[in-house]
Amino acid sequence: MRNGTTHCRYAEDVNPAFPAEIMAKPGGEALRDCIQCGTCSGACPMSVHMDLTPRRVIALTRAGLERDVLESATPWLCASCYECQVRCPRDIKVTEVMYALKRRAIEKGMYPKRFPIPVLAKAFYNMVATHGRNSESRLLIELAFRTNPFSLLKMAPIGIKLLRTGRMALGQDHTKNPKEIKAILDAMEES
């Protein structure tokens, strides 16, 4: 992944259509109103771990620097805590912009490589589309297999405690008629 802080950006790095596309998504409307005050970055509990702070993500998005933001870990580190959004003095829905960027990254296959979070999101999506409910333990196991099987060993002590306290459901839970969920999702696909 390119380091967001050190490389130069040129005119050809700009996708001029990108800002309008994000602004067309629910929550993206006010992007242009950002005054780059940095309140979002200051409030964000994850910003110390991010390659681009939320403020920079907003700036790069509206500048059309699509690759910078989609290959950044930032949207994926966003825990959806809405701290930035409720504090923003310009009513920018920063959290919703992060969601729009995640979806865009998945669509384009441009998320940071070997990064577990998009993998989890997709595994979760498939589990619910098929069964209607999610089983946390299965999801974590699947995630570990796809990204780092050794992490399962590290998880074992917690897993054992969860089993002992009756808090781990090992079976796959599902709705009575998972086809109903599929019918909803398929009908939306066609509409």
Place this chain on the structure above:
Amino acid sequence: MTAYAYYPGCSLSGLGKPYDESLRAVFGHLGLGLEEIPDWNCCGATSYMSVSEDKAVALAARNLAIAEKRGAEVVAPCAACFLVLTKAQHMMAEYPALAAKVHTGLRAAGLTYEGRAVVRHPLDILVNDVGLDAIRAKVTRPLAGYRVAPYYGCQVVRPYGTFDDPLRPQTLDRLMAAVGAHVVDYPLKAHCCGGSLTGTMEEIGVRLNFLLLKEAKARTANVLATVCPLCQYNLEAYQGKMRHTFNEDVSLPIVYFTQLLGLAFGLSPASVGLQRNFVTAEPLPAMA
């Protein structure tokens, strides 16, 4: 008897079982009915929103449609479920094109949703519907000796929670004080626990939770009360790892606010699922 449509969500049948047990016990004790929404489906949580927004809204709307038919207010105890269900309502009201697509999906399953469902968090119901006076009247064993750090996390109060301040909430503080606990001043009360980051980016998730506990300890808390199954899990399950990583013992019992209420009402520790917590009743201060 007021009856609510109960949306347990996936967490409350697994990780959050003690939340489910204590919620049912407390609601039952107060004469509030909880009827599980028949054949509810997963709310989609934050992951579904990250893949497809309109489908995430549709998944949530299926539950709302079923609940609406029954005409009762929906109780969603998990913070992520509460957020997603309320967010789906906001999105459908604000974005007609998205709503149209969701309606198409629902129709394919023979469902309609008119936007009338009301989604509530149990904290809101207990403080604002039942009321602190009625709660106080039920206390048989005041929580003397409990120094509670009231922890709200994020999604119950932000951005759609309407019953409290999104950054400096007070509801849980008042509820805990009403049942006799000493409530410590806890400035991190509405800070994020990282949600599923402990599962995906463990170092980052563990560090966040370490800071939350370190602050609670510094504020002399001897127990931390949560309103969300994911917060409870993150704060509780990684305490061993925290000690190992940061060489500092910040261990603290992490309990659901409903468990504490149940204890104050004189219910047995087992009936509020206390034996399922990793850090069990023993380190809790002795009951008065």
